[in-house]
Each structure stands twice: as structure tokens, then as C-alpha cells.
Amino acid sequence: MLFNSIEFLLFLPAVFFLYWLILKKIELQNGLILIASYVFYGWWDWRFLSLILLSTIVDYTLALRLKKNKNNLQRKYLLWTSIIFNIGLLGYFKYYNFFIDNWIQLWATFDIKMHESSLNIILPVGISFYTFQTLSYTIDVYRNKLEPTKNFIAFASFVSFFPQLVAGPIERASNLLPQFFIKRKFEYQLAKSGIKLILWGMFKKIVIADNCAIYANDIFSNYNELSGVTLILGAIYFSFQIYCDFSGYSDIAIGTARLFGFKLMRNFNYPYFSRDIAEFWRRWHISLSTWFRDYLYIPLGGSKGSKFQQIRNVFVIFLVSGFWHGANWTFVVWGGLNALFFLPLLLTNNNRKNLNITSENKLFPSIKELGQIVFTFTLTTLAWVFFRSETITDALNYLRLVFSNETFLKLNYLSTIERFSFEIIFLLPILLIYEWFYRKEETPFNGKFQLINETIILLLLLVFGIYSNYSNFIYFQF
Numbered sequence: 001m002l003f004n005s006i007e008f009l010l011f012l013p014a015v016f017f018l019y020w021l022i023l024k025k026i027e028l029q030n031g032l033i034l035i036a037s038y039v040f041y042g043w044w045d046w047r048f049l050s051l052i053l054l055s056t057i058v059d060y061t062l063a064l065r066l067k068k069n070k071n072n073l074q075r076k077y078l079l080w081t082s083i084i085f086n087i088g089l090l091g092y093f094k095y096y097n098f099f100i101d102n103w104i105q106l107w108a109t110f111d112i113k114m115h116e117s118s119l120n121i122i123l124p125v126g127i128s129f130y131t132f133q134t135l136s137y138t139i140d141v142y143r144n145k146l147e148p149t150k151n152f153i154a155f156a157s158f159v160s161f162f163p164q165l166v167a168g169p170i171e172r173a174s175n176l177l178p179q180f181f182i183k184r185k186f187e188y189q190l191a192k193s194g195i196k197l198i199l200w201g202m203f204k205k206i207v208i209a210d211n212c213a214i215y216a217n218d219i220f221s222n223y224n225e226l227s228g229v230t231l232i233l234g235a236i237y238f239s240f241q242i243y244c245d246f247s248g249y250s251d252i253a254i255g256t257a258r259l260f261g262f263k264l265m266r267n268f269n270y271p272y273f274s275r276d277i278a279e280f281w282r283r284w285h286i287s288l289s290t291w292f293r294d295y296l297y298i299p300l301g302g303s304k305g306s307k308f309q310q311i312r313n314v315f316v317i318f319l320v321s322g323f324w325h326g327a328n329w330t331f332v333v334w335g336g337l338n339a340l341f342f343l344p345l346l347l348t349n350n351n352r353k354n355l356n357i358t359s360e361n362k363l364f365p366s367i368k369e370l371g372q373i374v375f376t377f378t379l380t381t382l383a384w385v386f387f388r389s390e391t392i393t394d395a396l397n398y399l400r401l402v403f404s405n406e407t408f409l410k411l412n413y414l415s416t417i418e419r420f421s422f423e424i425i426f427l428l429p430i431l432l433i434y435e436w437f438y439r440k441e442e443t444p445f446n447g448k449f450q451l452i453n454e455t456i457i458l459l460l461l462l463v464f465g466i467y468s469n470y471s472n473f474i475y476f477q478f
Contacts, residue, residue, distance in 0.1 A: 048124040051127065169267040194256065199458070275372035275376060
């Protein structure tokens with residue numbers, strides 16, 4: 001079920017009404033959340049509900065056994081059972097065909113023909129998110145940082161919590177699970193802030209991302225025929241498409257959770273105002289970045305040890321992050337590029353430099369800060385070309401045409417004008433102005449001129465929502 005669909009528009013009020021007005025006991029509310037979450041997820045394909053249920057049962061059982069078992073070796077076996085199961089589940093559905101196809105291609109380079117054995121495996125929506133969520137639960141129990149729960153309904157509700165089930169934020173059990181045991185009372189201010197987040201998220205998705213997608217898809221599909229200026233436009237369109245699409249989903253998820261009395265972690269913090277790549281990754285997909293930090297980067301040694309070890313750890317974290325996004329070498333290259341961009345900051349010990357808000361207590365950025373923001377956005381956009389392209393060859397050709405003098409100067413005015421979206425040129429400044437002046441707030445509805453801002457956003461939503469095709473969110477494929 002899509003957040004930006006008529007079905008969800010009917011589903012959400014119905015669940016909200018039952019939750020607060022009919023079911024007063026916490027056990028009944030948890031049960032409703034579990035049922036609603038399974039309905040929400042099963043809307044795509046009910047068969048994949050068995051995977052969520054299986055993952056839930058396995059980690060629920062292993063966590064209880066981890067708590068009871070005091071033998072260190074046996075506890076390690078239990079932990080590795082959880083790791084192998086979750087990564088194996090993810091690997092089979094997400095990466096099986098990728099590895100088989102690459103194995104066949106490898107032998108083909110030696111003129112050895114291997115039997116085609118790829119299967120038509122459908123990728124379950126959100127599997128990368130809920131497997132990481134349950135995996136972190138068993139790891140935290142193993143580390144004695146978390147008490148396992150005996151309440152299966154509460155745990156199953158935590159795993160399948162519908163607001164953030166499909167595309168995050170990837171919640172830690174230490175934050176979300178205890179909230180299923182606290183008696184919840186309707187809080188007007190919390191619900192109000194939730195509605196504001198939903199509204200802002202819908203604006204970013206329907207008004208910005210979906211409009212950028214039309215032109216970005218067209219340009220990336222026909223890049224061989226277009227001028228360098230048009231290709232630059234395409235890369236910028238996609239940069240804002242993926243940001244507004246994904247952060248829009250996160251805002252809607254966090255806002256929806258608040259309607260039911262739950263508080264989820266923030267997943268985006270105005271990343272395109274970052275002054276370096278390190279700051280960008282502290283502000284982009286925060287739940288995934290911190291997950292890899294806590295469960296992979298720090299166990300590898302983190303920033304301790306020699307420079308070689310630090311560089312190794314950085315490349316591991318970025319390459320794995322890239323591969324997490326999808327079974328394609330383009331994602332691995334995207335991760336590798338971000339590691340390369342991060343490397344100068346690490347070598348000069350400047351990776352923890354920009355921790356405060358950009359231009360804090362200033363109306364406008366300084367020339368230096370503006371240059372840093374533009375440079376960081378340029379690097380990020382360059383990497384997004386690999387993320388968006390179908391193959392590495394496509395990405396390299398795309399960039400070659402951008403930087404080719406002949407292509408750049410060969411302005412095909414007709415094709416450029418056709419892909420020069422006046423709506424987006426009008427809308428992007430609105431987005432950037434709002435985000436800049438309210439960068440200390442969650443949304444533009446929390447500061448000054450709330451009523452004016454709400455009216456503008458609602459009008460834009462109504463205008464563009466009429467023509468929306470209710471397209472999927474990008475991160476559904478991950």
C-alpha cells in the first residue's frame with residue numbers, strides 16, 4: 001500500500017479510529033497494529049507475509065535463548081544463527097540472480113559456457129529494512145544491551161510496524177520496542193506535529209520528487225542523444241528526486257507513527273546544506289548510516305588503529321552500504337566514490353569538523369560556506385549518476401558526454417527546452433528557501449508564518465496531486 005494512494009487515505013483514518021476510540025487497552029492496540037501492518041504489507045503480495053512472520057519467529061526465539069544461555073560459545077552460535085539466517089534470507093531474494101549472472105559472465109571471459117540457472121525471484125518489498133531491524137535486536141540482546149521480550153505480539157508489531165516497515169527509518173529495538181509496553185494516551189501536540197510531517201512529506205514526494213522523476217527518467221533513458229547542459233539538468237533533477245522521494249517517505253512514516261503515539265528517529269536533516277561529504281552522511285539516511293556505524297564500522301575498529309585500518313574500515317562501510325542498496329555494480333561504485341570523497345577528510349582529520357547547523361544564527365551563508373555547499377552537492381550529484389544508471393558503462397558514458405567539450409557546446413535547443421521543466425525551476429527554489437530558513441525545525445510549519453506556509457503547501461499539493469500518478473517510492477526496490 002502506497003502512502004500517496006487513495007487506499008492509504010482510507011486505511012489510515014480507519015485504523016486511527018479503531019485504535020483510539022474503540023480499543024483502549026494496550027494489548028488490543030498492539031494487536032490492531034500487528035493486523036494493520038500485515039494488511040498494509042500484504043496489499044502488495046500476501047505471500048511475502050510468511051517471510052516477515054518467519055523472520056519474527058526466528059529472532060524472537062533466538063533472543064530468548066540468548067538470554068537464558070550463559071555459555072559464551074553457545075551464545076556465539078545462536079548469534080551467528082541469527083546473522084546467517086537474516087543475511088541468507090536477504091541474499092537469496094535480493095542477490096541470488098546477481099551472483100549467478102556474474103558467475104556465468106566470469107567463466108564466459110575464459111570461453112567457458114555455464115548453464116543459465118537464474119530464477120525469476122521477486123524481491124519482497126522492504127526486506128532490506130526489516131531484516132536489519134530484527135538482526136540488530138538479536139545483536140543487542142547478545143551484547144546484553146537489551147532485554148528480550150516474551151511478548152510475541154509486541155515484538156511482531158515492532159518488526160512489522162506499518163509506518164516504517166517498507167522503507168524505514170530502520171529502528172533500533174532499544175528505541176521502538178519499549179514503546180509497545182507503555183500505555184499510550186492521545187497527545188494532541190504529538191498528533192499535530194505528525195500531521196505536519198505527513199503534509200511536508202507528501203509535498204516533497206508528490207510536488208517535487210514526482211515532477212523531477214518525469215524529466216530525470218526521460219534524460220537518463222535518452223542520454224546519448226542529448227547535450228551536456230541537458231545531462232547536467234538530468235543529474236540535478238535526479239538528485240532532488242531521490243532526496244524528496246526518500247526523505248518524503250521518512251517524514252510521512254515518522255508523522256504517521258506519531259498519530260498512534262510512537263516516536264521514531266529522524267532520518268534526514270537537510271543533507272543538501274552539508275559543507276563536506278562527512279557531514280552529508282551524518283544528515284542522509286541517518287538510520288542506515290548509524291546502523292552500519294554501530295554494527296559494522298565500530299566492530300571493525302572504527303577510527304582506531306593505523307591510518308591503513310581506518311581507510312580500510314571506511315571503504316568497507318561505504319562499499320557494503322552501496323551493495324545494500326541493490327544487486328548491481330553501479331551501487332558498489334556509488335559507495336566506492338563516496339568513500340573516495342570521504343578519504344581526504346579522514347587523512348586530514350577533518351571528518352568531524354562540521355557538526356553544527358550550517359550558518360548557525362546567520363540569515364545567509366558566507367561565500368566560503370556557499371562554496372562548500374555547492375562543491376559537496378556537486379560531488380554527491382556526480383555519485384548519483386552511478387546510482388541512477390542501469391550499468392557502469394551507461395554512467396561513464398553519461399559523464400563522458402557531460403564533460404565532453406563537443407557535447408557540452410553542441411546545444412540542441414529543442415531537446416534542451418523540452419526537458420527544461422519550468423515547474424521544477426519554480427518549485428525547487430520554494431523547497432530550498434523553506435528548508436534553508438527553517439533548517440532548525442522539522443518542517444516549515446513549526447516556525448514563523450505557519451498559516452501562510454501551510455496554505456501554500458496545501459495549494460501546491462492540491463494542484464499537483466490531481467495529476468499525480470501515485471508512483472512508487474524509489475526505496476521500495478531496496
